[in-house]
Amino acid sequence: xxxxxxxxxxxxxxxxxxxxxxxxxxxxxxxxxxxxxxxxxxxxxxxxxxxxxxxxxxxxxxxxxxxxxxxxxxxxxxxxxxxxxxxxxxxxxxxxxxxxxxxxxxxxxxxxxxxxxxxxxxxxxxxxxxxxxxxxxxxxxxxxxxxxxxxxxxxxxxxxxxxxxxxxxxxxxxxxxxxxxxxxxxxxxxxxxxxxxxxxxxxxxxxxxxxxxxxxxxxxxxxxxxxxxxxxxxxxxxxxxxxxxxxxxxxxxxxxxxxxxxxxxxxxxxxxxxxxxxxxxxxxxxxxxxxxxxxxxxxxxxxxxxxxxxxxxxxxxxxxxxxxxxxxxxxxxxxxxxxxxxxxxxxxxxxxxxxxxxxxxxxxxxxxxxxxxxxxxxxxxxxxxxxxxxxxxxxxxxxxxxxxxxxxxxxxxxxxxxxxxxxxxxxxxxxxxxxxxxxxxx
Amino acid sequence: xxxxxxxxxxxxxxxxxxxxxxxxxxxxxxxxxxxxxxxxxxxxxxxxxxxxxxxxxxxxxxxxxxxxxxxxxxxxxxxxxxxxxxxxxxxxxxxxxxxxxxxxxxxxxxxxxxxxxxxxxxxxxxxxxxxxxxxxxxxxxxxxxxxxxxxxxxxxxxxxxxxxxxxxxxxxxxxxxxxxxxxxxxxxxxxxxxxxxxxxxxxxxxxxxxxxxxxxxxxxxxxxxxxxxxxxxxxxxxxxxxxxxxxxxxxxxxxxxxxxxxxxxxxxxxxxxxxxxxxxxxxxxxxxxxxxxxxxxxxxxxxxxxxxxxxxxxxxxxxxxxxxxxxxxxxxxxxxxxxxxxxxxxxxxxxxxxxxxxxxxxxxxxxxxxxxxxxxxxxxxxxxxxxxxxxxxxxxxxxxxxxxxx
Numbered sequence: 116x117x118x119x120x121x122x123x124x125x126x127x128x129x130x131x132x133x134x135x136x137x138x139x140x141x142x143x144x145x146x147x148x149x150x151x152x153x154x155x156x157x158x159x160x161x162x163x164x165x166x167x168x169x170x171x172x173x174x175x176x177x178x179x180x181x182x183x184x185x186x187x188x189x190x191x192x193x194x195x196x197x198x199x200x201x202x203x204x205x206x207x208x209x210x211x212x213x214x215x216x217x218x219x220x221x222x223x224x225x226x227x228x229x230x231x232x233x234x235x236x237x238x239x240x241x242x243x244x245x246x247x248x249x250x251x252x253x254x255x256x257x258x259x260x261x262x263x264x265x266x267x268x269x270x271x272x273x274x275x276x277x278x279x280x281x282x283x284x285x286x287x288x289x290x291x292x293x294x295x296x297x298x299x300x301x302x303x304x305x306x307x308x309x310x311x312x313x314x315x316x317x318x319x320x321x322x323x324x325x326x327x328x329x330x331x332x333x334x335x336x337x338x339x340x341x342x343x344x345x346x347x348x349x350x351x352x353x354x355x356x357x358x359x360x361x362x363x364x365x366x367x368x369x370x371x372x373x374x375x376x377x378x379x380x381x382x383x384x385x386x387x388x389x390x391x392x393x394x395x396x397x398x399x400x401x402x403x404x405x406x407x408x409x410x411x412x413x414x415x416x417x418x419x420x421x422x423x424x425x426x427x428x429x430x431x432x433x434x435x436x437x438x439x440x441x442x443x444x445x446x447x448x449x450x451x452x453x454x455x456x457x458x459x460x461x462x463x464x465x466x467x468x469x470x471x472x473x474x475x476x477x478x479x480x481x482x483x484x485x486x487x488x489x490x491x492x493x494x495x496x497x498x499x500x501x502x503x504x505x506x507x508x509x510x511x512x513x514x515x516x517x518x519x520x521x522x523x524x525x526x527x528x529x530x531x532x533x534x535x536x537x538x539x540x541x542x543x544x545x546x547x548x549x550x551x552x553x554x555x556x557x
Numbered sequence: 558x559x560x561x562x563x564x565x566x567x568x569x570x571x572x573x574x575x576x577x578x579x580x581x582x583x584x585x586x587x588x589x590x591x592x593x594x595x596x597x598x599x600x601x602x603x604x605x606x607x608x609x610x611x612x613x614x615x616x617x618x619x620x621x622x623x624x625x626x627x628x629x630x631x632x633x634x635x636x637x638x639x640x641x642x643x644x645x646x647x648x649x650x651x652x653x654x655x656x657x658x659x660x661x662x663x664x665x666x667x668x669x670x671x672x673x674x675x676x677x678x679x680x681x682x683x684x685x686x687x688x689x690x691x692x693x694x695x696x697x698x699x700x701x702x703x704x705x706x707x708x709x710x711x712x713x714x715x716x717x718x719x720x721x722x723x724x725x726x727x728x729x730x731x732x733x734x735x736x737x738x739x740x741x742x743x744x745x746x747x748x749x750x751x752x753x754x755x756x757x758x759x760x761x762x763x764x765x766x767x768x769x770x771x772x773x774x775x776x777x778x779x780x781x782x783x784x785x786x787x788x789x790x791x792x793x794x795x796x797x798x799x800x801x802x803x804x805x806x807x808x809x810x811x812x813x814x815x816x817x818x819x820x821x822x823x824x825x826x827x828x829x830x831x832x833x834x835x836x837x838x839x840x841x842x843x844x845x846x847x848x849x850x851x852x853x854x855x856x857x858x859x860x861x862x863x864x865x866x867x868x869x870x871x872x873x874x875x876x877x878x879x880x881x882x883x884x885x886x887x888x889x890x891x892x893x894x895x896x897x898x899x900x901x902x903x904x905x906x907x908x909x910x911x912x913x914x915x916x917x918x919x920x921x922x923x924x925x926x927x928x929x930x931x932x933x934x935x936x937x938x939x940x941x942x943x944x945x946x947x948x949x950x951x952x953x954x955x956x957x958x959x960x961x962x963x
Contacts, residue, residue, distance in 0.1 A: 120748040137770035141737075145744040160819060173799075186714070186776030186787035193783050204782050208775040255922075274920075277897040282874050286771060287805075288881035291815035294889045296806065298726025301717070306806045306813040306883055308792045310717040313710075315729045317771040322736040323583075327919045329743035330562035330587050334924055336750070346919035350900055353889070354579070354624070354915040355732035361620030362608035363886040364901075364913040370886060375703060375724045378607060383703065385712075385721045392788070394722055396707035453698075462699040464708040466722045469780035469787060472767060475708075480693040483764055495781050501768040502741040503690070505671070506756035507748050 117507050119146025124332065125529075127152055127232055128213075128240040132161045133286065134348060135242025135270060136209035137321030142328060143212035144500060144509050147238075150525055151215045152229060153518055155547040161187075163200035163518065167551040171195065186469065191492045200551070201491035201517045210515025211487065211497065216525040217518065219545045220251050228540065229253070230261045231530050237335075238266045238328055245271035245280045255343040264341040266331040270324050274347030284348075286314030293352050298359060300372040319355050320348035381429040382408070385466060386441045388449040394466040395449040397440070397456065402426065407459040412443050489514040519548020561588025562924045566746065569645075569652040570594060570629060571636075573601045575728050576762060577658030577686045578625040579735030580742060584654070585628035586917070586926050592648065592942060593629040593933060597963055600633065600935040601626075610909040616935060617908040623932045624914060627904065631933025632942045633963045636667050640962050645669060646677045647947055653749065654742060658686040661696050671757035680755040682745040686738050690761030700762070705730045709766030711773040718791045733769060734762040794854075801841060801849040802826055803857055806883060811865040813883040814873075820844055822878060829876035830860055906931040939963055 124147040130136045143149040153159070158167045165173070165188060174190050189204040196202050218232075219225035233239060239258055241248060248254050248269065255267040269275055272284035273292075290296045293316060300309040327344045335341055353360065359370045375396075377383040383398045399405050405426075409418040417423070417439045422432045429436055444452050449465035456463035467475060473496075478484065481503070484496040492514075500509045526532045526546070540546045566589040570581040578593075578601070585591040595601050603622040610618040635641040646669075649655060655674065657664060664670050664685070671683045685691055688700035703724050706712045710730055716723030738760050748754045768774050772787075779785040790796055793805035802818035818826070823844050827835045835841055840852050861869065866882035873880040882888065890913070895901065900916045917926035943949045943963070957963045 117748065117752055117754045120744040120751070133770045133772075141740050145740075145747075166820075186779040186785055187772060189779040189783045189785050191782045204779045205775045207782065208778045209770065270919075273894050274898055277894045279874065279894040282881075282894075283877050283879045284881060285817050285879050287815050287817050288879050291806075291813075291881045291883045292889070292892070294884050294886045295726055295729070296813075296815060296883045297885050299715075299723065300726075301720060301723060304717065304720075305808075307794065307808055308717060309723070310790050310792045310796075310805070311715050311723060311725075312772075312790065313715045313725065314771050315725055315733070318733050318769040319729070319736060321770050322733065322740055323918045325740045326583060326736065326743060327921070329740065329747065330924075331921060333566075333743070333747065333750070334562040334921075338923075340923055342921055342923035344919055344921050347898065347900075350895070350898070350916065351918040353900075354582075354918055355729045355736075356727050356886075357624035357732075357915055358608060358621050359727060359886045360889070360915050361624050361912070363890060365610045365620050365909070366608060366612060368608070372726055375721070377703075380701075383701075385703070385707065385724070387721070394707070394713075396703045396712070396724075398701040398703050400701065457695075457698045460699055462701040462704045464698070464700065464704040466707040466712050468713040469777045469785075472708075472773070472777050473780055477689055477693045477695040477763065478767060481690055481761065481764070483767060492782065495778075497781070498768050498774045498777050501737050501765050502761075503759040504741070504745060504756055505758070506754045507745070 119507055119509065121145040121147035124148065124238065125236040126150065126238040126240055127236045130240060130242045131159050132242070133209070133317035134321040134324065135240065136162065137317065138242070138324035139213065139240055140209045140211060141322065141325035141501070149213040150232070150521070151213055151516065152220070152232070153215055153217050154219060155217050155519070155544065155550065155552050156219050156221065158551050163206050164203040168199055169195055196491065198491055198517070207489070207492060207515045208498070211511045212513050213516055214521040214524065215516035215518055216522045217546045217548050220253065222545060224543065225545045226253070228530070228545070232525065233258050233261050233265060235529060236262070236265065237332070238268070240268050240328065242270045244283060245269070245275060259341065262341070264335060264339060266328065266335060266341045266344070268324060268328055268344040268346060270320060270346040270348055272348045274350060275345040286317045289316035289349050289352065290314040292349055294356060294359060295352070298356070298370060298372050300374065302372060302374045315355065316348055316352040319352040320346065323351035376433065379426070379430065381426065381433050382436060382440055384437055386437070386444040388444050388452060389447055393449045395444055395452040395463060396466060397461065397463045399461060404461050405429070408456065408461055411455050411459045411461070415439070485511045487511055487514045490517055517548065519546065522546050522548060560924065561927070562921060563588035566590065566654065567652045568592070569648050569655045571655065571657040571659070572686065573658060574603060575625060575731035576734040576738065577656055578603070579732050580684070580686065580738035581629065581656055582625050582627060583736065583739040584742065586928070588924070591629040592938070593626060593631045594634050594645070595631060595935060597633040597635050597936070597961060604935070610912070615908070623906060623909070623912070626932035627914070628929050629933055630938040630942065631936060632939050633936040635962050636669065638960070638962050640957065640960070642668060644947070646674070649674050649677045649681060652678065652681065654682045654684065654746060656684045656686065656738070656742065661685070661687050661691045675755060678755065680749050680753055682742065682749050682755060682758065684738060684742050684745070684758040684760065686734060686760045686762065688762050690764065691759045702728050702730050705762050705766060709763035709773070711776060714776065714787045714789055716789045718789045720789065722789065730762065730766060734760065734765045737765040737769070798847055798850050799845060801844050801846055801853045803854070807858070807861055809861040809864055809866050809869055814861070814866050814869050814880055815883060816878065816880040825876045825878050829872050829878055830856070832856070902928060904928050904931050907934065936963065
């Protein structure tokens, strides 16, 4: 049986929020030993919760109670419990296959322990604000003295140089800066009334960062050399908007948002279906598909009208055409529409809410969800691997780690410390895991 | 000396549209030798997709194609012909990686599935990128950007309450699938170089969405672990909010800004607004008050109306508030930070001359990202690949051309 691709590669990581945890999850899925170095003194906001011990009134009970982003502020069973940081769903979503140890990096003894860990690792990965590593005095220049072959990746929002290096940005701001907010809007509403809480840059920069690490690993394998990777999250998402950039640089055109429509496909959109808040997405890419769509709809009289007779006419008369199509979709379940249209070879699929996605037949048949048992959260199915590999099948091998769960493994087995040494570190509160030692922000 | 991280990696690229080509672009831009195989005649369908240089719909002037295919060598080959298949296998024998993005039935129907290609090259990493994956009941379903976002992605909660779910702008789902595919490809390459293990990697665009960070994976797990359904939300003015500080997109003098607040940042807002008196204002002593939020909004909106978006960005930068202008593509091209980092690059191409392209998605200290050559003209490297690499003679090449093979 082949080893996992990255078996034997050790990653020390200080990832926060979405992008960094996503990147390190992809590396962990590939078999790397990803050790999160966490702190019991500093609470990483939005990573293990919004606060260490949230009052129950801030724990959302339904998606609609909390900024529309209930899904990223949830605790298992709506109950924060004694160790809320181990029950925060977002951490669970991106924490699989990783290990956690705690080291206080603000004290010299903690830094010494950390450097010992760097010495026996291949990669250091961090996704904090650009000044964090500088403040801790753990920059690349410092760590490469400890381990010259280390691969060190930093991924602040705007990069490790330039006048806005220290700018505080999250996904929402990166989305705005990149021009993606600009392109994502209902054509009949403005930016303040179009609400979009999905920020593509986190997904884009997270996956790009994992790719960057793999490039550097290959280079190191061939040359023995480590290196520094400066990944500006903004710069990694801009290529994903290539068409809009090129239209501007080639033609001086500032593309305007199209909502659910397409520059040349019509019909193209989301249509209401039978049921509460049920929708189906449909796109028609050719004349032949249009004919088949009309057939699937029973060749209604309107479909033969002159104004819908050519792709250009359909593009120009979309509003009217969409009303007719919606009259039809409204009478059908959204999955039903999918099956009817797919049979005709037309791209159509339901807008799946989270429940429908969880129960989806395609994801189920491919074994996308995997069973995971977690000490503090119980047993659930979790979203699993992003791809399938024939010879080195990937899976959720370990549940998301509890805070400091692997202190013993890291300090004893990886660093070879004695029980006395570890007890001493614990006594000094340099390591831990049962409690955050900090002033509450309340 | 290895110049680039992926120097020496040989990639055979049978992909088209966006997802697959973005995967191989990442590999090519970091040094891999990528041979892009297109069908004779029309080539990659993105050649027929805009935006076009100077709005001239010409197969060598598609901005989308030019962007996605930098650093690749281009050949044409008819995979339906017996000779075409034979040639492809010759190329496979000399490749580390093959990436394809046909619908799942295509490669097997051509007799070019993994089982067949593995015999030619046991160490081959074959990566298949498809809408729903190589297996399952939807295997042969058709999809598109909007359908993939609807089914795999978090479209359900994208957009405004009371309105239909909203697609993200552009084709970002395809690009994301391509980026994830590049990670998977590199993982498989690492195994192949390390252990001599070839394999087939099966990438479903639906799964790259369902498992990606923002925010599908969290929202699905929130449903599983707490029954939470996350739906579309009203805009800032109408939403019940948690903090008195603003969250979301707000109008300013010449456009819009996007602001995000954390509970501990109240003092930063006071500083940014230059209103230290708010600190002791009895209305604003509880930052978790929605009512106080309404009061604060009045101050906030009128303050924003006095400033333009770049000016606001500077103020927010100083106060360390996470806020940024809603940039247009034009603003982005002019953004000082990107200029200072020399992000955008100029690429010279025979049909368009010099055009500015998006640059490196990350900078490596030891090895470079660079444009060695622009996207290939259709069949530009036929002679180089077929004659110099595979040893065909000019005459044979002519015959292949006449036979419609290339």
